[in-house]
Amino acid sequence: xxxxxxxxxxxxxxxxxxxxxxxxxxxxxxxxxxxxxxxxxxxxxxxxxxxxxxxxxxxxxxxxxxxxxxxxxxxxxxxxxxxxxxxxxxxxxxxxxxxxxxxxxxxxxxxxxxxxxxxxxxxxxxxxxxxxxxxxxxxxxxxxxxxxxxxxxxxxxxxxxxxxxxxxxxxxxxxxxxxxxxxxxxxxxxxxxxxxxxxxxxxxxxxxxxxxxxxxxxxxxxxxxxxxxxxxxxxxxxxxxxxxxxxxxxxxxxxxxxxxxxxxxxxxxxxxxxxxxxxxxxxxxxxxxxxxxxxxxxxxxxxxxxxxxxxxxxxxxxxxxxxxxxxxxxxxxxxxxxxxxxxxxxxxxxxxxxxxxxxxxxxxxxxxxxxxxxxxxxxxxxxxxxxxxxxx
Amino acid sequence: xxxxxxxxxxxxxxxxxxxxxxxxxxxxxxxxxxxxxxxxxxxxxxxxxxxxxxxxxxxxxxxxxxxxxxxxxxxxxxxxxxxxxxxxxxxxxxxxxxxxxxxxxxxxxxxxxxxxxxxxxxxxxxxxxxxxxxxxxxxxxxxxxxxxxxxxxxxxxxxxxxxxxxxxxxxxxxxxxxxxxxxxxxxxxxxxxxxxxxxxxxxxxxxxxxxxxxxxxxxxxxxxxxxxxxxxxxxxxxxxxxxxxxxxxxxxxxxxxxxxxxxxxxxxxxxxxxxxxxxxxxxxxxxxxxxxxxxxxxxxxxxxxxxxxxxxxxxxxxxxxxxxxxxxxxxxxxxxxxxxxxxxxxxxxxxxxxxxxxxxxxxxxxxxxxxxxxxxxxxxxxxxxxxxxxxx
Numbered sequence: 032x033x034x035x036x037x038x039x040x041x042x043x044x045x046x047x048x049x050x051x052x053x054x055x056x057x058x059x060x061x062x063x064x065x066x067x068x069x070x071x072x073x074x075x076x077x078x079x080x081x082x083x084x085x086x087x088x089x090x091x092x093x094x095x096x097x098x099x100x101x102x103x104x105x106x107x108x109x110x111x112x113x114x115x116x117x118x119x120x121x122x123x124x125x126x127x128x129x130x131x132x133x134x135x136x137x138x139x140x141x142x143x144x145x146x147x148x149x150x151x152x153x154x155x156x157x158x159x160x161x162x163x164x165x166x167x168x169x170x171x172x173x174x175x176x177x178x179x180x181x182x183x184x185x186x187x188x189x190x191x192x193x194x195x196x197x198x199x200x201x202x203x204x205x206x207x208x209x210x211x212x213x214x215x216x217x218x219x220x221x222x223x224x225x226x227x228x229x230x231x232x233x234x235x236x237x238x239x240x241x242x243x244x245x246x247x248x249x250x251x252x253x254x255x256x257x258x259x260x261x262x263x264x265x266x267x268x269x270x271x272x273x274x275x276x277x278x279x280x281x282x283x284x285x286x287x288x289x290x291x292x293x294x295x296x297x298x299x300x301x302x303x304x305x306x307x308x309x310x311x312x313x314x315x316x317x318x319x320x321x322x323x324x325x326x327x328x329x330x331x332x333x334x335x336x337x338x339x340x341x342x343x344x345x346x347x348x349x350x351x352x353x354x355x356x357x358x359x360x361x362x363x364x365x366x367x368x369x370x371x372x373x374x375x376x377x378x379x380x381x382x383x384x385x386x387x388x389x390x391x392x393x394x395x396x397x398x399x400x401x402x403x404x405x406x407x408x409x410x411x412x413x414x415x416x417x418x419x420x421x422x423x
Numbered sequence: 424x425x426x427x428x429x430x431x432x433x434x435x436x437x438x439x440x441x442x443x444x445x446x447x448x449x450x451x452x453x454x455x456x457x458x459x460x461x462x463x464x465x466x467x468x469x470x471x472x473x474x475x476x477x478x479x480x481x482x483x484x485x486x487x488x489x490x491x492x493x494x495x496x497x498x499x500x501x502x503x504x505x506x507x508x509x510x511x512x513x514x515x516x517x518x519x520x521x522x523x524x525x526x527x528x529x530x531x532x533x534x535x536x537x538x539x540x541x542x543x544x545x546x547x548x549x550x551x552x553x554x555x556x557x558x559x560x561x562x563x564x565x566x567x568x569x570x571x572x573x574x575x576x577x578x579x580x581x582x583x584x585x586x587x588x589x590x591x592x593x594x595x596x597x598x599x600x601x602x603x604x605x606x607x608x609x610x611x612x613x614x615x616x617x618x619x620x621x622x623x624x625x626x627x628x629x630x631x632x633x634x635x636x637x638x639x640x641x642x643x644x645x646x647x648x649x650x651x652x653x654x655x656x657x658x659x660x661x662x663x664x665x666x667x668x669x670x671x672x673x674x675x676x677x678x679x680x681x682x683x684x685x686x687x688x689x690x691x692x693x694x695x696x697x698x699x700x701x702x703x704x705x706x707x708x709x710x711x712x713x714x715x716x717x718x719x720x721x722x723x724x725x726x727x728x729x730x731x732x733x734x735x736x737x738x739x740x741x742x743x744x745x746x747x748x749x750x751x752x753x754x755x756x757x758x759x760x761x762x763x764x765x766x767x768x769x770x771x772x773x774x775x776x777x778x779x780x781x782x783x784x785x786x787x788x789x790x791x792x793x794x795x796x797x798x799x800x801x802x803x804x805x806x807x808x809x810x811x812x813x814x815x
Binding site: 121124127128131132133146153154155156157158159317318320321324325350351352353354355356357358 | 513516519520523524525538545546547548549550551709710712713716717742743744745746747748749750
């Protein structure tokens with residue numbers, strides 16, 4: 032394992048916490064650095080510093096940093112500086128205070144007791160801050176290896192695979208998503224014991240030199256996806272053996288990586304299927320949603336899917352009554368009756384972006400494989416849903 | 424007290440529950456009767472009938488009724504009838520089932536075990552219903568006295584006074600709103616121990632013959648206001664000594680009235696004020712909102728309002744720090760420092776519809792009176808906020 036170098040935050044290292052942060056800037060500029068940093072602060076922590084943002088000023092650059100020991104955000108803007116320094120302010124409080132101001136010039140003025148006076152328009156706040164040295168040490172925010180990828184593609188990949196991330200910590204590695212980079216190809220995989228999402232993108236990655244893979248915590252990734260826009264602009268991804276660092280313009284988002292071996296997902300995907308069905312995605316979603324209306328949440332009553340000839344009949348029978356819902360399909364292979372947890376099935380269907388999907392099955396005990404009906408040249412996804420045993 | 428006449432629901436009285444409800448209609452027509460009725464069903468009751476809607480069919484008219492013993496809704500539409508009858512269906516389930524259908528013809532077919540088969544497009548539900556006789560008896564839905572009022576005005580009155588309704592049952596009568604009708608004038612009052620909302624509308628009431636007053640449960644009224652549109656069309660209001668009945672087109676909404684004597688609200692309103700302040704409503708709201716950001720929710724730290732010369736300074740000091748917020752005012756009378764619960768103050772301000780308000784005070788221990796700065800000819804409101812004692 033690579034040797035990690037931690038370093039004290041630059042401003043703190045230079046002894047800036049003995050000086051008093053003083054600067055002014057306008058409301059929208061301040062929000063542009065505070066808002067992204069909120070993504071990386073704890074809302075309930077036993078350590079007040081983890082609920083805070085580190086404000087530090089040096090060379091007319093204000094840097095705002097949030098770090099909850101798992102993930103972090105660092106953003107910067109130029110401001111009108113009066114005195115360099117650093118202080119920690121509660122993230123929620125400072126965010127709502129700045130939001131409450133009208134659009135105006137806002138001045139920060141910190142005294143030697145870490146009380147920060149924030150003034151603007153006709154408002155005057157004096158907020159108790161924490162000494163900057165209470166802020167956790169950040170990992171090194173540069174990796175020896177790197178690549179780049181478009182914001183919108185990365186965002187789409189995270190959103191469309193996230194449903195399969197394990198919610199429990201029974202096997203910690205499964206609470207993350209596997210990123211596998213081979214040349215220009217990116218493969219992202221999330222799986223728990225009930226479903227799997229696999230996304231493969233050719234020509235997605237730029238500037239990569241060696242093949243490698245890493246596992247990013249799922250929750251962290253979802254938080255990060257909210258900072259990504261639906262634009263083609265590039266994200267620079269750098270990493271070490273323990274951390275991944277995403278750089279978007281003035282925002283640096285970093286996250287701890289999960290340690291351990293990811294499951295061999297290829298073994299989980301049935302290869303020798305005998306039944307092939309083409310279905311309109313929206314019809315399948317509507318029908319499974321209707322059938323789910325009678326599901327008993329406590330008993331997790333499964334939906335029974337009967338694929339017969341050119342009809343898919345989804346049924347469910349509970350204390351509330353019974354439902355049969357039919358949709359048209361195109362099938363090749365034998366008829367099959369197979370049960371699914373309605374929520375898992377719907378999650379996998381909602382993550383399909385194509386109008387038509389292909390569904391492949393073998394037996395009522397083997398996973399159903401969902402793929403786009405028309406395969407794209409550079410982009411592919413595979414969703415797996417494990418069936419439930421049906422009582423007959 | 425007037426003698427009440429209850430009657431068995433018409434369809435039930437005629438023994439229709441021995442017959443099997445069978446009809447068809449389309450999705451949107453069904454939702455137009457089901458959705459308003461949801462306003463009057465319990466979501467968690469020990470009596471399943473109270474979580475249900477009574478569907479009854481007679482003479483090609485489908486009537487849907489929800490009644491939780493406090494409030495009720497009765498709506499009707501013509502449908503294509505096959506067999507008269509009545510059945511109770513769980514309100515949430517039947518609503519989500521009908522919503523889940525595509526726009527299509529939907530058929531209800533009830534068997535003698537109260538199982539209702541609901542079919543449409545390619546979906547087929549069989550839902551366990553309850554026998555219609557389990558539905559509670561409705562009060563008589565016609566009063567001996569009545570008046571009418573425009574929908575939008577009634578809606579506006581309810582929304583703008585509701586903030587003062589008492590949330591606790593300590594004095595049950597205060598959980599309601601007083602309606603007082605004198606000739607063409609309507610006065611509506613809500614008050615608890617901390618605030619008061621009084622709305623007076625001249626020429627609001629049509630067709631009234633005698634003066635009277637009644638108290639409607641506040642929660643029920645708020646639920647009812649959601650059925651009202653922002654249109655001039657009239658609501659017919661009928662009542663008996665125990666019930667109020669609102670009639671809007673095909674919807675009948677009725678509610679139990681609260682029994683007992685309402686407080687003499689006039690005595691609560693200070694008449695001899697010495698300090699008069701004109702304030703821009705939005706400025707006051709923004710300033711009180713900013714000052715509330717540091718309020719300690721557990722300690723309910725009050726906002727201190729210092730009205731001095733032409734400045735209102737709102738301040739608050741808590742474990743998080745201190746805030747002073749200033750706005751311009753026009754004052755006549757002495758300076759005053761007075762404390763308020765920020766939430767109560769903001770509730771009263773948010774319910775003011777005018778750009779400028781007049782605020783009247785006497786001493787730091789007497790209620791602040793809020794009125795529109797420019798009095799309208801036919802419409803007036805008065806909001807009262809009781810001060811908190813300040814520690815100095």
